[in-house]
Amino acid sequence: MRxxxxxxxxLLAFSAVSAKPVLVLSxxxxxxxxxxxxxGHQTKMLVVKNxxxxxxxxxxxxxTCHCVEAEWGIRPIASMSTDSIKIVLNPxxxxxxxxxxxxxxxxxxxxxxxxxxxxxxxxx
Numbered sequence: 001m002r003x004x005x006x007x008x009x010x011l012l013a014f015s016a017v018s019a020k021p022v023l024v025l026s027x028x029x030x031x032x033x034x035x036x037x038x039x040g041h042q043t044k045m046l047v048v049k050n051x052x053x054x055x056x057x058x059x060x061x062x063x064t065c066h067c068v069e070a071e072w073g074i075r076p077i078a079s080m081s082t083d084s085i086k087i088v089l090n091p092x093x094x095x096x097x098x099x100x101x102x103x104x105x106x107x108x109x110x111x112x113x114x115x116x117x118x119x120x121x122x123x124x
Contacts, residue, residue, distance in 0.1 A: 021106060023048060100114075
């Protein structure tokens with residue numbers, strides 16, 4: 001009887017732990033390709049899917065550079081639903097851009113990393 005009770009309690013505890021949101025990004029690398037500095041800000045949308053059982057809340061998206069910003073909604077993303085993170089690139093000098101962004105959330109994988117890359121050029 002004790003073994004059965006222990007097994008049941010363990011199973012319930014495991015299911016409670018696994019009932020978290022799971023954040024999945026549509027891409028690990030958001031590639032802007034060649035961008036003209038004179039064109040200013042460029043934007044792309046990154047799709048976020050919650051493959052978990054509970055609502056997903058994005059708390060913060062941090063960038064390693066001022067040239068890349070992220071905008072996201074404040075509403076939780078329901079289980080098996082999607083939303084988007086708007087990535088804004090502001091190339092201010094010529095060259096290759098490769099920056100890391102981190103999504104912080106209440107998901108099982110609390111930190112999710114993706115990269116933004118581009119080649120900023122000056123067209124005359």
